[in-house]
Amino acid sequence: MSQPSVIDWMALSFVPGLGSKGLVQLLSHFGSPREVFLAGKKGVSDSGVRKNVAAGFADSASLYRKAETLLKRLQSGGADAVCFDDPRYPQLLKEIADSPPVLYVQGRIALLSSLCIGMVGSRAATGYGKRSSFSLARALASSGVTVVSGLAAGIDSEAHRGALSVRGATIGVLGCGLDVVYPRQNGALYDQIRRDGLLVSEYPLGTRPDGFRFPARNRIIAGLSKGVLVVEAAKKSGSLITAEMALDEGREVFAVPGQIDSFKSTGTHWLLQQGANLVQSVDDILAGLGCDLNGTGSNEQTLGDSSCDNIGPEARELLKKIDVYAIPRNELIAVSGLGSAKVTELLLLLELEGLIEMLPGDEVRCVV
Numbered sequence: 001m002s003q004p005s006v007i008d009w010m011a012l013s014f015v016p017g018l019g020s021k022g023l024v025q026l027l028s029h030f031g032s033p034r035e036v037f038l039a040g041k042k043g044v045s046d047s048g049v050r051k052n053v054a055a056g057f058a059d060s061a062s063l064y065r066k067a068e069t070l071l072k073r074l075q076s077g078g079a080d081a082v083c084f085d086d087p088r089y090p091q092l093l094k095e096i097a098d099s100p101p102v103l104y105v106q107g108r109i110a111l112l113s114s115l116c117i118g119m120v121g122s123r124a125a126t127g128y129g130k131r132s133s134f135s136l137a138r139a140l141a142s143s144g145v146t147v148v149s150g151l152a153a154g155i156d157s158e159a160h161r162g163a164l165s166v167r168g169a170t171i172g173v174l175g176c177g178l179d180v181v182y183p184r185q186n187g188a189l190y191d192q193i194r195r196d197g198l199l200v201s202e203y204p205l206g207t208r209p210d211g212f213r214f215p216a217r218n219r220i221i222a223g224l225s226k227g228v229l230v231v232e233a234a235k236k237s238g239s240l241i242t243a244e245m246a247l248d249e250g251r252e253v254f255a256v257p258g259q260i261d262s263f264k265s266t267g268t269h270w271l272l273q274q275g276a277n278l279v280q281s282v283d284d285i286l287a288g289l290g291c292d293l294n295g296t297g298s299n300e301q302t303l304g305d306s307s308c309d310n311i312g313p314e315a316r317e318l319l320k321k322i323d324v325y326a327i328p329r330n331e332l333i334a335v336s337g338l339g340s341a342k343v344t345e346l347l348l349l350l351e352l353e354g355l356i357e358m359l360p361g362d363e364v365r366c367v368v
Contacts, residue, residue, distance in 0.1 A: 003071070006102075008033035009083035010067035013101045014204075015056040020098035022049050032085075033101075037064075070204055079106035079178055088112055096223040096249050100202035104178050107198035111169050114146040117285065118225035118246070120218070120239040121155025121232040126264050127366040128323045129232030132256050133158035134165070136229065139282035141168020148173060148224050150217060151190065153183055155231045155239075164192055171224065174201040175217035176209035200224075218242040227252035227289055229279065233267035240267050243276070252288050254279045259323065311353060314338075315346045319366070322356055326363040 012023070012033040029047045030036045036044065037060050045054035056063075071081055082088050082103045090112040093099055105112070117140055121129060133155045137147045141163035149156040151172040163170035172193045176182050178201050181190045193199055202220065203213065221242055222228055228246040230253070233239035243253045255276040258265025272278055277288040311319070321327075321335055333343050347364060350356040356364050 005034075005085065006071060006081050006083050007064060007067045008037065009085075009102050010070065010081060011060065011063040012036060014063045014066055015053065017050070017053050017056065020100075022053050023101055025049060073205055074104060074178075077106075077179070079104060080109065081105075082109065082112070090224055092116075092226065093220065093223040096219060096245075098219065099223065100220065102202065104201045104204065105198060106178050107194050107196075108169070109198065111146050111171055111198045112200075112224070114169060115144070115291075116146045116148045116171065116225045117289075118148045118221040118228040118242065119155065119159035120149060120221065120228065120230055120242045122234065122237060122239070122264055123152050123154040123156075124264075125154035125158070125232050126258075126262065126323070128258065128262075129155055129256075129264060130158045131366070133231045134162035136231070136256070136279070136282055136285070137162030137170075138165055138168070140285065141170070142166050143282060143286060145169075145286075146171060148221050150175070150214070150221060151182075151186055151193070153185070155233075157186060157189060159231070160189055160193060160197070164196060167196070170197040172197065172199050173217050173220050173224070174199060174203070174209075175213040177201060177203050177205040177207040179205045180207065180209060182209040214238065215241060219245050222246040222249060222251060225251060227254060227277075227285070229254040229256070229285060230268050230271055230276070231256045232258060232264050234264055235266040235270055237267045240271065243271060252277060254285055254288060311349060311355075314342075315349050318343065318346045319350060319355060322350075322364060322366045326359055326365045329362045329364060332364065 026036050026047060026049060030039055041054055041057040044057050045051065074081055082105055084099065084101050088109055119133060119137060121133060137159040140147055146169040147159050147163040148171045149159040151160065151174060160170045160172060170193060178199055181187050218238065218241060222245040228243055228251060230239050230243050246253050253271060253276045255268040255271040256279050257272060258268060277284060279285055318336055321332060333340055336343060347356065351358060356366055358364055
């Protein structure tokens with residue numbers, strides 16, 4: 001993609017109040033961003049766009065200067081801009097109604113054309129939700145799927161970490177500029193994705209993470225992905241908005257079931273009632289997409305599997321029965337079918353590995 005074309009697209013994206021509808025209208029009328037600017041303020045106004053938008057073309061030179069300055073800053077920092085007619089622009093994202101005209105990217109740009117699955121869920125996730133997100137992302141990445149998420153706390157972070165744990169592919173879609181780390185505690189994860197995966201934003205450098213930007217970010221997560229997996233979410237969660245966006249664009253929606261009394265799973269249960277694909281292992285996702293890339297399947301990672309490789313199969317099976325909610329030891333003995341001595345031995349192993357916590361009253365809960 002030639003630099004002048006990129007500059008044209010960037011300059012057009014800076015026009016105040018243009019929006020996706022106005023952008024489509026102008027491109028349909030003039031054919032390209034360059035022709036839009038050549039038409040000038042009067043030509044743009046005659047095309048039927050709102051007067052306040054047309055007024056933004058009165059000083060097109062300043063828009064071009066802004067675009068040129070930004071592109072230099074991006075490229076000097078190892079980032080780039082991918083505009084709508086760039087061959088690298090992802091085809092699936094072009095299919096949504098309000099595709100961003102420009103994507104600012106840093107990292108492995110080739111991931112934009114890979115098979116992607118969006119993973120979303122609660123920021124204040126339970127231990128079960130975090131564990132499920134990590135293990136499913138790990139299995140998806142092991143199967144050659146790129147995990148796309150929003151780098152938020154909770155489910156998003158664990159999805160990225162799960163993919164990276166097997167040196168798999170992951171894309172972090174930001175609701176701010178590429179140079180803004182949000183949330184701050186994800187600084188190390190941000191750096192790892194920038195180095196080993198791909199960071200994507202539709203916002204210029206320096207853009208702050210204002211709340212209204214995140215629903216817009218979610219449409220990119222859905223747009224990049226062949227399907228969206230909601231791991232854990234309440235009924236009024238923004239994750240459900242992402243799922244609805246995916247449905248609107250004809251993408252598959254998957255949901256992980258939770259405990260029936262967990263408020264954090266009311267949204268995923270509602271999705272399942274509406275016909276979302278039930279996920280108990282990565283095989284359910286691959287089957288729902290009609291693919292089985294590397295045949296790794298759920299034999300490697302299923303819900304409840306630990307990311308720790310230092311425990312045996314009996315301990316793994318016992319860990320599946322322990323959640324963030326405390327469970328009495330005698331109840332655990334009953335549901336596990338193991339003897340008291342064996343359960344005590346396995347609990348000690350899990351506690352030493354930092355996977356569970358023993359509580360007063362002879363209860364135990366998961367801490368991962």
